[in-house]
Amino acid sequence: QSVLSQPPSASGNPGQRITISCFGSGSNIGSKPVNWYRQLPGTAPELLIYKDNQRPSGVPDRLSGSKSGTSASLAISGLQSEDEADYYCAVWDDSRRGVVFGGGTKLTVL
């Protein structure tokens, strides 16, 4: 069981906007910056969002991150077939003195 809770699946039609949530606690999301990763099948993860809402160069602005209290969200607008992937949230946890990941959300583009 993961320290961070994510829905196991999400779906949307091309062009739609979806959000993926990530729930934690005061020792992690509530006090530390959240990052988000995307993983395509058989490949290494890719950083999409760091410091709650910052995008590395090359990540399109239709992806955005936000945080409120002990929960964070990743929003993807203008959904495309290539967005089909597994998405993970992650954050440093002060209690565990390590990084914790969410269980991952499998995004399906219908």
Place this chain on the structure above:
Amino acid sequence: EVQLLESGGGLVQPGGSLRLSCAASGFSFSGNAMCWVRQAPGKGLEWISGIGGDETTHYADSVKGRSTISRDNSKNTVYLEMHSLRGEDTAVYYCAKDLWDYAGMDVWGQGTMVTVSS
């Protein structure tokens, strides 16, 4: 080109040991924290260890006491030694470069597979 290349994976018997290596290139290695993240077959990502530029180390409970992370800045390489391996350690092991202070891992290797089985 910024790159991480893991090696050292393979088949290990239960109770055995191994050392994974991760060779870095294309960035200032000594100033960055480095992490190991693993993924069991069909499962999610699990961070297992990190080492700061100051060589401060951190471990997940799942590997604490039977793993050692280290780095050799002269070789731009980070290592992970694991002992007392068990079936649940079977996974793809990724090396990753941290942005700063465990704020996010922006460069990942291709991963190396470790299988613990008799």
